[in-house]
Amino acid sequence: MTSDDVVLSVQDLHVSYGVIRALKGISFEVRRGEIVTLIGANGAGKSTTLRAISRLVPFQQGSIVFEGVDLRNVSPHEVTAMGIAHVPEGRGIFANLTVQENLKLATWGKKNPREIQQAYDRVFSLFPRLAERRNQLAGTLSGGEQQMLAVGRALMRGGRLMLLDEPSMGLAPVLVREIFEVLREINAAGTTILLVEQNARQALKLAHRGYVLETGTIALSGTSQELMDNPRVKEAYLGG
Amino acid sequence: MPLLRIRGLTHFFGGLRAVHDFNLDQEPGELIGIIGPNGAGKTTVFNLITGVYRPTEGEIFFNGHNLVGKRPDQIVSLGIARTFQTIRLFKNLSVLDNVRIAHFARTRYEVPAAMFRMPNYLREEAEVRERALELLDLMGLADQAEWVASSLPYGLQRRLEIARALACEPRLLLLDEPAAGMNPGEIAELMELIRWIRQQFDLTIILIEHQMRVVMGICERIKVLDFGETIAEGTPAEIQSNPRVIEAYLGEEAI
Amino acid sequence: MQGLIQQVLNALQLGSVYALIALGYTMVYGIITLINFAHGDIFMVSTYVAFFVGTAVISRALHLPGIVVFILTMLATMFATALLAVLIERFAYKPLRQAPRVSAVITALGVGLFLENFTLATIGPDPRFLPKFFPVVTFTWSGVAFSNIQIIIIAVSAVVMLLLDTIVRRTMVGMAMRAVSWDKFTAPLMGVPVDRIISITFALGASIAAIGGMLFGMVYTIDPYMGIRIGWWAFISAVVGGIGNIRGAMLGGFILGFVEIFTPVILPASTYRDFVAFSLLLVLLVFRPYGILGRPVAQKV
Amino acid sequence: QPRGPETIKIGLNAELTGGVPVVGASCKNGAELAVEEVNNAGGLEVGGRKYKIELLIEDNEDKAESAAAAAQKLNAAGVLLMIGPNASRNAIPAAEVAEQNKMPMISPWSTNPKTTIDAATGQPKKYVLRACFIDDFQGVVAARFAITELGTKKPAVLYDVASEYNKGIAEIYKKTMEEAGIPVVAFETYTTGDKDFSAQLTKIIESGADSLFLPNYYTEVPLQVQQAHKLGFQGVIVGSDSWGATELIDLCGADCEGYFFTTHYAADIATPKAQAFIQAYQAKYGKVPDDVAALTYDAFGMAFQAIQTAGKIDREAVNQALHSIPSYEGVTGVLKFAGTGDPIKSAVVLQIKGGKFVYYTTAQP
Amino acid sequence: MNALRAFWNRVRLFYESWPPLLRRLFVPALLVLFFILALVLPQAGVLNLYQQQVLIYVGINIILAASLNLVNGYMGEFSVGHAGFMAVGAYVASILTVWAFPRWGLGEYIPYLFPVALLLGGAAAGLTGLVVAFPSFRTRGDYLAIVTLAWNMIVKSVLENIDAIGGPRGFMGMQKLTTVAWVYVWVVVTIYLLRNLVYSNYGRGILSIREDEIASSLVSVDTRKVKITTFVVASFFAGIAGGLFAHIIQFINPRSFSILKSTDVLVMVYLGGIGSLGGSILGATVYTVLLELLRPLQVWRWVVGPLLLVLLMIFRPRGIMGMREWRFLVPREERSQAIASIKEHIRRKREAAAPVPVGGSSD
Numbered sequence A: 001m002t003s004d005d006v007v008l009s010v011q012d013l014h015v016s017y018g019v020i021r022a023l024k025g026i027s028f029e030v031r032r033g034e035i036v037t038l039i040g041a042n043g044a045g046k047s048t049t050l051r052a053i054s055r056l057v058p059f060q061q062g063s064i065v066f067e068g069v070d071l072r073n074v075s076p077h078e079v080t081a082m083g084i085a086h087v088p089e090g091r092g093i094f095a096n097l098t099v100q101e102n103l104k105l106a107t108w109g110k111k112n113p114r115e116i117q118q119a120y121d122r123v124f125s126l127f128p129r130l131a132e133r134r135n136q137l138a139g140t141l142s143g144g145e146q147q148m149l150a151v152g153r154a155l156m157r158g159g160r161l162m163l164l165d166e167p168s169m170g171l172a173p174v175l176v177r178e179i180f181e182v183l184r185e186i187n188a189a190g191t192t193i194l195l196v197e198q199n200a201r202q203a204l205k206l207a208h209r210g211y212v213l214e215t216g217t218i219a220l221s222g223t224s225q226e227l228m229d230n231p232r233v234k235e236a237y238l239g240g
Numbered sequence B: 001m002p003l004l005r006i007r008g009l010t011h012f013f014g015g016l017r018a019v020h021d022f023n024l025d026q027e028p029g030e031l032i033g034i035i036g037p038n039g040a041g042k043t044t045v046f047n048l049i050t051g052v053y054r055p056t057e058g059e060i061f062f063n064g065h066n067l068v069g070k071r072p073d074q075i076v077s078l079g080i081a082r083t084f085q086t087i088r089l090f091k092n093l094s095v096l097d098n099v100r101i102a103h104f105a106r107t108r109y110e111v112p113a114a115m116f117r118m119p120n121y122l123r124e125e126a127e128v129r130e131r132a133l134e135l136l137d138l139m140g141l142a143d144q145a146e147w148v149a150s151s152l153p154y155g156l157q158r159r160l161e162i163a164r165a166l167a168c169e170p171r172l173l174l175l176d177e178p179a180a181g182m183n184p185g186e187i188a189e190l191m192e193l194i195r196w197i198r199q200q201f202d203l204t205i206i207l208i209e210h211q212m213r214v215v216m217g218i219c220e221r222i223k224v225l226d227f228g229e230t231i232a233e234g235t236p237a238e239i240q241s242n243p244r245v246i247e248a249y250l251g252e253e254a255i
Numbered sequence C: 001m002q003g004l005i006q007q008v009l010n011a012l013q014l015g016s017v018y019a020l021i022a023l024g025y026t027m028v029y030g031i032i033t034l035i036n037f038a039h040g041d042i043f044m045v046s047t048y049v050a051f052f053v054g055t056a057v058i059s060r061a062l063h064l065p066g067i068v069v070f071i072l073t074m075l076a077t078m079f080a081t082a083l084l085a086v087l088i089e090r091f092a093y094k095p096l097r098q099a100p101r102v103s104a105v106i107t108a109l110g111v112g113l114f115l116e117n118f119t120l121a122t123i124g125p126d127p128r129f130l131p132k133f134f135p136v137v138t139f140t141w142s143g144v145a146f147s148n149i150q151i152i153i154i155a156v157s158a159v160v161m162l163l164l165d166t167i168v169r170r171t172m173v174g175m176a177m178r179a180v181s182w183d184k185f186t187a188p189l190m191g192v193p194v195d196r197i198i199s200i201t202f203a204l205g206a207s208i209a210a211i212g213g214m215l216f217g218m219v220y221t222i223d224p225y226m227g228i229r230i231g232w233w234a235f236i237s238a239v240v241g242g243i244g245n246i247r248g249a250m251l252g253g254f255i256l257g258f259v260e261i262f263t264p265v266i267l268p269a270s271t272y273r274d275f276v277a278f279s280l281l282l283v284l285l286v287f288r289p290y291g292i293l294g295r296p297v298a299q300k301v
Numbered sequence D: 001q002p003r004g005p006e007t008i009k010i011g012l013n014a015e016l017t018g019g020v021p022v023v024g025a026s027c028k029n030g031a032e033l034a035v036e037e038v039n040n041a042g043g044l045e046v047g048g049r050k051y052k053i054e055l056l057i058e059d060n061e062d063k064a065e066s067a068a069a070a071a072q073k074l075n076a077a078g079v080l081l082m083i084g085p086n087a088s089r090n091a092i093p094a095a096e097v098a099e100q101n102k103m104p105m106i107s108p109w110s111t112n113p114k115t116t117i118d119a120a121t122g123q124p125k126k127y128v129l130r131a132c133f134i135d136d137f138q139g140v141v142a143a144r145f146a147i148t149e150l151g152t153k154k155p156a157v158l159y160d161v162a163s164e165y166n167k168g169i170a171e172i173y174k175k176t177m178e179e180a181g182i183p184v185v186a187f188e189t190y191t192t193g194d195k196d197f198s199a200q201l202t203k204i205i206e207s208g209a210d211s212l213f214l215p216n217y218y219t220e221v222p223l224q225v226q227q228a229h230k231l232g233f234q235g236v237i238v239g240s241d242s243w244g245a246t247e248l249i250d251l252c253g254a255d256c257e258g259y260f261f262t263t264h265y266a267a268d269i270a271t272p273k274a275q276a277f278i279q280a281y282q283a284k285y286g287k288v289p290d291d292v293a294a295l296t297y298d299a300f301g302m303a304f305q306a307i308q309t310a311g312k313i314d315r316e317a318v319n320q321a322l323h324s325i326p327s328y329e330g331v332t333g334v335l336k337f338a339g340t341g342d343p344i345k346s347a348v349v350l351q352i353k354g355g356k357f358v359y360y361t362t363a364q365p
Numbered sequence E: 001m002n003a004l005r006a007f008w009n010r011v012r013l014f015y016e017s018w019p020p021l022l023r024r025l026f027v028p029a030l031l032v033l034f035f036i037l038a039l040v041l042p043q044a045g046v047l048n049l050y051q052q053q054v055l056i057y058v059g060i061n062i063i064l065a066a067s068l069n070l071v072n073g074y075m076g077e078f079s080v081g082h083a084g085f086m087a088v089g090a091y092v093a094s095i096l097t098v099w100a101f102p103r104w105g106l107g108e109y110i111p112y113l114f115p116v117a118l119l120l121g122g123a124a125a126g127l128t129g130l131v132v133a134f135p136s137f138r139t140r141g142d143y144l145a146i147v148t149l150a151w152n153m154i155v156k157s158v159l160e161n162i163d164a165i166g167g168p169r170g171f172m173g174m175q176k177l178t179t180v181a182w183v184y185v186w187v188v189v190t191i192y193l194l195r196n197l198v199y200s201n202y203g204r205g206i207l208s209i210r211e212d213e214i215a216s217s218l219v220s221v222d223t224r225k226v227k228i229t230t231f232v233v234a235s236f237f238a239g240i241a242g243g244l245f246a247h248i249i250q251f252i253n254p255r256s257f258s259i260l261k262s263t264d265v266l267v268m269v270y271l272g273g274i275g276s277l278g279g280s281i282l283g284a285t286v287y288t289v290l291l292e293l294l295r296p297l298q299v300w301r302w303v304v305g306p307l308l309l310v311l312l313m314i315f316r317p318r319g320i321m322g323m324r325e326w327r328f329l330v331p332r333e334e335r336s337q338a339i340a341s342i343k344e345h346i347r348r349k350r351e352a353a354a355p356v357p358v359g360g361s362s363d
């Protein structure tokens, strides 16, 4: 592995919300083509890590380097423009826009109509449901459809790195499986993925490697298999 | 006689039929689960029971009282409390205050008594304070009593929401996806907690959940909704093997 | 009958002005839920800009036709006013974006007071008219009087409103505005530069106010405190129509214009105009608690 | 041991900000001019010594409570007397303060009769005077003028219902008309800050009115006149002293041509003193003084004369002297005080002609 | 800054070292002392009339701000019509002292009946609070703001049209009954009563409406009752403030109670900080005194004042005291020590009984 393959490198990252220290110096990296998962209890700092990468929250110390570019002084919309797509916790769809408008907005700054059309085609072939509902207000979609839309928007941006924050939350079991299936397809088509999940079993099944976050620090790391075999992980995150 | 009796409950949002002909008879002490795909109308059923929405059609009887047309606070005082799918604590208030608010309907003193600190006010407030702290203590939240609710970790916020509902002294407790966003370890704890409060407070419970472990683990009876219709009803074992449920909800590879 | 038609014309003219100002109000509100109490004063400043620019242009270039001067002045005024609004947003409102919403409201009140009194202290209290860009022609048609300015006011307002409605509904920027108004923390994840969108909104709102200011200054006098009342009226228009709703703001503006004109018409004595007009408003809000076109924010329980 | 120049402190309580800043600005101008003239002449000679005048200016924001606080502040600062406030809504509370502190006060422009009356006893206040005549007088003068000189048969009125000044005059006007057997065909109102009067004016025109009385501030009158013309009003328009500013003509243009208003003085038949004042004012501020400036100037003039008469720097003595001014020839005419705070002075009717205010007739009280 | 804090901590420690009884009496004693000062200082000429006037305005503004804070800060509504209620109180109290009492042969007792007049004025204002309370059942936020605004305009318009009470010319003849001592008493009473209210179950009901109205009704809060209570109480105190105002200015007219007055109070509330009575006290004081201090600037006062306001809001977006409270304004039984002792008591009780395993205490 050469360092070229490292898409994202996070070193000694510290983030605080006022007095609450959410991240106390974490380091990890993501290589091209990988699916890496962050697992950990509630409030461990998983979402905070993703938000720091997208520059939605300021970080006090440490560095985040994406494809060789330090993100310290980059603003969130520029991060997106650089090729990081973020599916935020709670989906963050624009309820007052239609499905189509939600997708269209994600092409902000893109000029090439052919490229945009290709992106639409890809999203609609992955999620035929969204094509059916394209003129519906996104706020009236069901939870699973909203999650599809959130992932669909990230695909419209067409990033090289996709950050996903608990895509399976609140979804019916069928949909959970569908979403994970789509993630596998996206990854196979060449997108690197950093996945945050509560559903550790499924996440580890999908991912190549994983990190375990505990109260703002990295407690464990390894390949998915290693983690799944680890008794501590089994006990705390896989439900015995 | 059932504690809760629902007949022909139907609700429309504009042209959208969110719930259709929902029926339920729940005996005291029973724990019933409601499952179904996203948007099936589960939360809407809770909203109809608790008076957030007025049903388009149907009857809801609780303990002999007709609930249709009553205000939420009146319904709560009849003995129904609930939690929310997305946490709805009073974020900027202390944990203790969150619980004490639930004593509102049982407050007997009037505003002037409060403003002039009359003896009945002082007595009752002292009582409420102690009762609330006792409950927090039982729920393992006593140490955080004076924290601002939003500063609690997520798991404790869920727990506080349950504590706040319990402070309403309900006979029927409605839990809307209490395990959402929890990892398997936390889910196990939650199941333990639900069993314990059920017995401790002598509760009848309806539970909405997507985590099959929880539903199958603690519910005695399960109703499955899809597009507002009840598509199946039965014991966990029956539900798990019901082909319609597998198709609409659990997926092919279901256990 | 002529009286009635006359009054309808009167109401259309007044309503157009209210509607234009309400639009700026509602746009800013719609996107950052800020009740921009300074909007009326930005409108006031715009009329002064128009006054000075117009006077300067006329005195320099006498050979230009009036309508050209008018348009030049309007463009310059729109630009200057937009700039002012963007600066105010940067320095006074942006630092408060994370703060509770009312803090920014108080800041807006402060900015409004500042603009009013700064104008008073530097320019003085005397009321003025804008220079006459072109002669006013009054037509009388079977007893109903209307002027070319009146027609311009109503026409320009209508065009601006349609244009704005199209921008917000159809363009990418409009989509981004609506997205930012729903969730400004997620919008940058779509590549939308939130700060710039907010600036554009302020600039757009202020330019429309400037158009309103130009038109207003041609028929009414301008003075440093004129923004207070107009500002409140625009606020009322925006809310009555359903705040954050572009069409609602237009509708609200016209309703207010009609109520203001028609209550004295219907009443035997106009003494009770304010009483009646505001009672109507109160009753309206009791029956349509979220304005005429507004709907309660559908919050899922 | 040589002593520095002694000073007399005089307070000015004016509406610099708030609802009527034009009034405050003129008042301040008139005051500063009056004080400057005395000081440039070496000061005011009292009891054989020259005193410089120190002017303490307070803004009352056109708010009753601020006017009272400003009066208290001026009193605490040890002013010999206070000029202002102008609008009656501010002058009345300030007058209460003046009375309680035994501080002489002259309001240049408060025309409400109650300013100088003690509300509890109904007796005149002891320390409060004014330089203008009262609403009642002006309303009567305007009405009589409209009847006799203009021969109005169907008079109409449009006034600001939220402003005590306008309402006071309007009602007296109406009453006088009705007593003369001439019914007022339209009695319409608006609220301070309105800029569109088309609804009321349309109604007035429909009523067939042949004259229109506009006892309103000159800041609003041009709009009212122009809108009336635009809507086709043909009759004659009459105003009150609040028209008396050249800005009226600037704003109104030809629209106000030929109309009449009642006021305190006429520049074209002015005494040499008035001429001098107008010239000095114009030189200093670049415009013709309005009635507020002139009345303020006179208030100061009365104060100076009273101080000199009293011969000492003492509030009681100055108050005595003020109340017994036999005759003060001011720029706004001759003022006499007969024991009360209200001057006896005549009103003049001016006509707007060729862009100027031209003397038309005089009405005696 | 640090030295100040260190000093404050020293003072605090010293205070904590006092015996409980003394500590208990400290605040009441201080309040009585201030009352005596409020009585004596004006008499002794230590405070001149101007300073007294400003103090009285500060007091009236504190009452206005604290009562509006109940609606805007604690309940989270946005009322912009507080001056409307103040007007009702001012006119009713004035009519009583000027017309009614003398007519009922009580003329010579007016100074003693002043509190009665104020209370009746407050009651009348409180009653009109219902006009705003009922629409608040169905609407919120900016829509309710317009309702309150309309209410303010309606009051003003009605007053302008009743010639019997002077119309726009105003109403006068009030004696100067409002003194520093009286205002002080009313401020103390207002703050005391409001404090008691907000720390009761009703107060928590008010807060819960601000936080989440739907959740609040779903934990048994009768939101209608709470809203009525809040609007009536807030209007009542606004009415009291109006009565005090009328009897210091000795002249009231409809203009004094315009929207501008309402926005003044609004600024004081948010400047001080929402949800804090201490904040309202500070906000009203700072705003009133600052504007008095800026008087020498004349026209520029209203240029500099708003600038300072904007800067202050930028540096302290939550107002001076936002959501915090002065300790002495927190009832004793609500302070940490009291809560801790109850917790201790519960713990002992539980240990005595059979221990119950708590589901969540995994440690």
Ligand SMILES: Nc1ncnc2c1ncn2[C@@H]1O[C@H](COP(=O)(O)OP(=O)(O)OP(=O)(O)O)[C@@H](O)[C@H]1O
Residues within 6 Å of the ligand: A017, A020, A021, A022, A040, A041, A042, A043, A044, A045, A046, A047, A048, A049, A089, B151, B152, B153, B154, B181
């Ligand atoms: N906006 C915020 N303000 C203050 N504290 C915050 C904020 N967001 C998160 N925190 C705190 O930071 C810590 C880490 O939060 P984070 O959301 O990153 O956890 P998480 O691992 O994503 O948990 P979850 O499983 O609940 O999503 C927690 O203690 C949380 O309470």
Ligand SMILES: Nc1ncnc2c1ncn2[C@@H]1O[C@H](COP(=O)(O)OP(=O)(O)OP(=O)(O)O)[C@@H](O)[C@H]1O
Residues within 6 Å of the ligand: A139, A140, A141, A142, A143, A144, A170, B013, B016, B018, B036, B037, B038, B039, B040, B041, B042, B043, B044, B045, B085, C298, C299, C300
């Ligand atoms: N206030 C509302 N207005 C309009 N439609 C609504 C409203 N609330 C819910 N709906 C719609 O009603 C249907 C049922 O919603 P409900 O929230 O009951 O689903 P649910 O079964 O709880 O789903 P989930 O598992 O995702 O929580 C959905 O289609 C939803 O979009």
Ligand SMILES: [Mg+2]
Residues within 6 Å of the ligand: A046, A047, A048, A089, A165
């Ligand atoms: Mg998270």
Ligand SMILES: [Mg+2]
Residues within 6 Å of the ligand: B042, B043, B044, B085
């Ligand atoms: Mg649900």
